[in-house]
Amino acid sequence: MKLSCFIFLLFFISTSLATVPPNSIYESFLQCFSNQTCTTPDKLCDVVLPQSSAIYTPTLRAYIRNSRYNTSTSPKPLIVIAARSESHVQATVLCTKSLNFQLKTRSGGHDYDGLSYVSNQPFFVLDMSYLRNITVDMADDGGSAWVGAGATLGEVYYNIWQTSKSHGPHGFPAGVCPTVGAGGHISGGGYGNMMRKYGLSVDYVTDAKIVDVNGRILDRKSMGEDLFWAINGGGGSSFGVILAFKLKLVPVPPTVTVFRVEQTLEENALDMVHKWQFVAPKTSPDLFMRLMMQSVTRNTTQTVRASVVALYLGRQTDLMSLLTKEFPELRLKTENCTEMTWLQSAMWWANVENATVAKPEVMLERNPDTANFLKRKSDYVETEISKEGLDFLFKKLLGSGKLNIVFNPYGGKMSQVPTTQTPFPHRKRLFKVQHSMNWKDAGTVAESSFMEQTRSFYSYMAPFVTKNPRHTYLNYRDLDIGTNSHGPNSYREAEVYGRKYFGENFDRLVKVKTAVDPENFFRDEQSIPTLPKKV
Known part of the structure; x- marks a missing residue:
């Protein structure tokens, strides 16, 4: 986009945004967008979408992946910009900034706490889903x-x-x-x-x-x-x-192997889970074994089911030889394993039925406007949890309803990369914990109950995970760990969640932010702050 196009500047009183009629905001934005892109307004009806547009709601809902933020009372953007080109993105940034609104950018909508499409401030949403080349x-x-x-x-x-x-x-x-x-x-x-x-x-x-x-x-x-x-x-x-x-x-090899093995408490799941901690992060880097634990009912008895879901970058015979030696507690059998191509394994992990014969085009399905109510939290473990500790957690999990606890092993290449090479600081951990709660019941009563179950178990995990700070994975966004009001204490507020997400890398991120966006235009409830201004 050539920014030399004549820009029609409109006088706008930013301190009274909340009282400006939505139509006036839309018209101001549309005129600015039209000038920036050298496109007449009538050609932008499927790009710049006010709340009155017939395609506003379908476009907004398409990539809301958490139903908690898809209710009648959820905050809605005044405008959705369905960008079709890079020039549309440029214009969105410049025009949103000129009107002093908050801009939320959304690619796939899987931000677990909705930060890419919800705000308590007047805001616009920039939808990037068409920029998919x-x-x-x-x-x-x-x-x-x-x-x-x-x-x-x-x-x-x-x-x-x-x-x-x-x-x-x-x-x-x-x-x-x-x-x-x-x-x-x-x-x-x-x-x-x-x-x-x-x-x-x-x-x-x-x-x-x-x-x-x-x-x-x-x-x-x-x-x-x-x-x-x-x-x-x-x-x-x-x-x-x-x-x-x-x-x-x-x-990737021409043939990979996947398997899923389940054990309940009555089938010695405790021993298996305990041993998993010593094997999964230290075994061959070709093997990734995710461990999932959830309360289930078997023969009218409530128990904990532990499931290991795995990808091995190699043949079944080599995998069986490896785990028979290293992990006999898993009791892996040949019939548990399936050989396939790497793409088929991606479909298998995505729960595509009959992945070895399914059409690869299933990977192109976007499934818009489909979501559960959900909450996610995360933790990192540095040292193996004792059997006594696991037994305590299993007993707590029995009372945690639909909660699914997932252990993802690190080690291998992860531990070989310096923690400062990228902002992600957690590479040296033993494994990551995801607290995953999904439910289908709408309403505040159900939400309150499921959220409380999730937060309670999170508190039970505290003795077994990293401390000072209790580390968290950025892509498992969690507003419970702190938010930023972007007032005079912005840096201090951001430091609370920033250290949990980024550890020592938070300081460098703040310096970069201050250099490239000193006025903090790109902000959300958990964004990187600028350095405090010296008085």
Whole structure:
């Protein structure tokens, strides 16, 4: 976009935004957007969407992935901008800033606490879902891909599979949910079931494009290494709007193996879970074993079910040999294992039925406007939990309803990368804990009950996880750990959650933020603050 287009500046009193009629706000924004993009307003009816637009609600709802924020009382943006081009993103930033509104940027909508599409302040939503172009080049340094921020991980995996067929199979180390947006996932660090082999998604980002607070499009060279570092694990929304990432692809074997094994307390799940802590983070980096624990009813008796779900980058025979030796408590059998291609394993992990015969195009399905009510929290464990500790947690889990506790092992490549190489500081931990609560019952009574169960178990975990601070994963966004009112105590408020997300890397993130967005335009309830201004 050429910013030399004549900009029609409108006088706007920012201190009285709440009293300005919505139509006036829309007309002011539309005129500014029209001037910035050199496009007549009548050509923007499917891009700049006021609340009166027929497609406003379907567009807003499409990528709300938590039903807690999809109610009649949930705060709604005054305008949704469904960007179709980079120039639309530039114009959105400049026009939102000129009107002094808050801007929320959404790629896939999987922000667990809704920070990409909800605010208690007057705000606009920039929807990036149309900026989903993916260009794979297998001739570039062993394979690379430019991925638009609005692309989903499923689309990324599908396009890599399509293009790399004749070059040997390739993949990318990222998440297992195919509808997650690439922009938010990667800028928050990005992890998946190949992280023990390859590390995080951000370890394979070689370039990026971002719109900064001045509406400029910057790549890695023009943004500089500090900003490039910050958006690779520090969350993009504090620094600008991510347009795209360039990713280095990784080779995957022609055959991989998956399995799922379940044990209840009566089947010695306690011994299995205890041993898992000594094996999963230390075994071959080709093996990723996720452990999930939940209260279930078996034969009218309430018990805890422990499930190990795994990906092995190799053949079944090698996997069986490895785990028979290292993890006999798992009682893995040949019939538990299935060999398949890497793309089929991505479908299997996404719970696609009959993944070995399903059409790969299933990875392109976005499933818009589908969500549960949910709450997520996270923790990190540094030393193995004793059997007594696990027994205590299992007893508490029996009274925690639908809560699912997930252990994700680290080790392998994760522990080999310096904790300051990217903003993600948790690489040396033993494993990560996800507290996952889903429910379908609408209403405040149900929400209060499920939220209380989740928070109670979180308190029971306290003795077994990191302390001072109690660390948390940015992409498992959790407003319980602190929020920022962006008043005179903004830095101190941000330091509370910032140290939990970023550890010592918080200080460098604040310096980058202060340099690139000194007026704190790109802000949300848990954004990186600027340095306090000296009096």
